[in-house]
Amino acid sequence: MTNTAISPSAVTTAFAPLIEVTEVCKDFGTNRALHNVDLSVAQGEIVVLLGLSGSGKSTLLRHLDGLETPTAGSISVLGRTLTGSSPKELRALRGRIGMIFQQFELVGPLTVLENVLTGALSRLRGPRLGLWAYPKSLRVTALGHLDRVGLLHKAYERADQLSGGQQQRVAIARALMQDPEILLADEPVASLDPESSAQVMALIREIAADRGLTVVCSLHQVELALDWGDRVVGLRAGEVVLDTPTAELSREGAMAIYRQVAAETGEHDLLARSGMW
Structure with missing residues (x-):
């Protein structure tokens, strides 16, 4: 079956896009993870990448942060073309991009405040061992971010003593320490x-609105994507198959991404499991 992407309905903006992805392909050996992906994200937009596991969402995000190099195509972020950039240039760019991960990526034995302070390491010279190795101004800033995410009272507790939702809030505060332009x-x-999911997503949106952040977030929950994002970009098998503002997208329209996957693979899977193929 030929997959035809739904024509994008771009959000009108007076600003040039902060992110431009043009005909990007990514191969891992014989596996093509991204195929001719085009994506443009304007300043202040909140874009959700929606799709099943293995659809290419995480791979695309890693390209936007310069952690992966495309096999073909080009990527521009914050006015800089990533392909061909030196390691030094990429480090400088990542200092302007905050990243939040599924597994939080905190250092459990360290205090909450120390974990937040690590978000400022790209601006400092040399290693920092212990809370007092950071300048007072940064400690004050980190405490302010913890207050913003509702965890000031947990600043001196070990990070691994917090609940999952609290740890993700710490991760958000850590990302804010970079003073990012893109999240x-x-x-x-x-x-x-x-x-906890609803609380964390609401917090990200509130902070994005307050700070004018541009956000690109991968999700697989349709309802959450429709409630939270300005725009949904659907990925399937590494291809963009849907790109539209959430205001113009119904739950049924978003679910079509998953139904088409089932329709295309269901017969083969049934035959394979039955031993007939």
């Missing part, structure tokens, strides 16, 4: 219960 979030609530 990338890779399945940030996949490990959380529904109540």
Whole structure:
């Protein structure tokens, strides 16, 4: 079956796009993870990458942060073309991009405040061992970010003593320490219960609105994507198959991404499991 992408309905903006992805392909050996992906994200947009595991969402996010190099195509972020950039240039660019991960990526034995302070390491010279190795101004800033995410009272507790939802809030505060212009979030609530998920996503949106952040977030929950994002970009088998504002997208329209996967693979899977193929 030939997959035809739904024509994008771009959000009108007076600003040039902060992210431009043009005909990007990514191969891992014989496996093609991304295929001719085009994506443009404007300043202040909140974009959700929606799709099943293995659809290419995380791979695309890693390209936007310069952690992966495309096999073909080009990527521009914050006015800089990533392909061909030196390691020094990429480090400088990553200092302007915050990243939130599914598994939090905190250092459990360290205090919450120390974990937040690590978000400022790209601006400092040399290693920092212990809380007092950081300048007072940064400690004050980190405490302010913890206050913003509702965890000031947990500043001196070990990070691994917090709940999952609290740890993700710490990760958000750590990302804010970079003073980012773009925030990338890779399945940030996949490990959380529904109540914590709603709280974390609401917090990200509030902070993005307050600070004028551009956000690209991967999710697999349709309802959450529709409630939270300005725009949904659907990925299937490494290809963009849907790109539309959430205001113009129904739940049924979003679910079509998953139904088409089932329709295309279901017969083969049934035959394979039955031993007939």
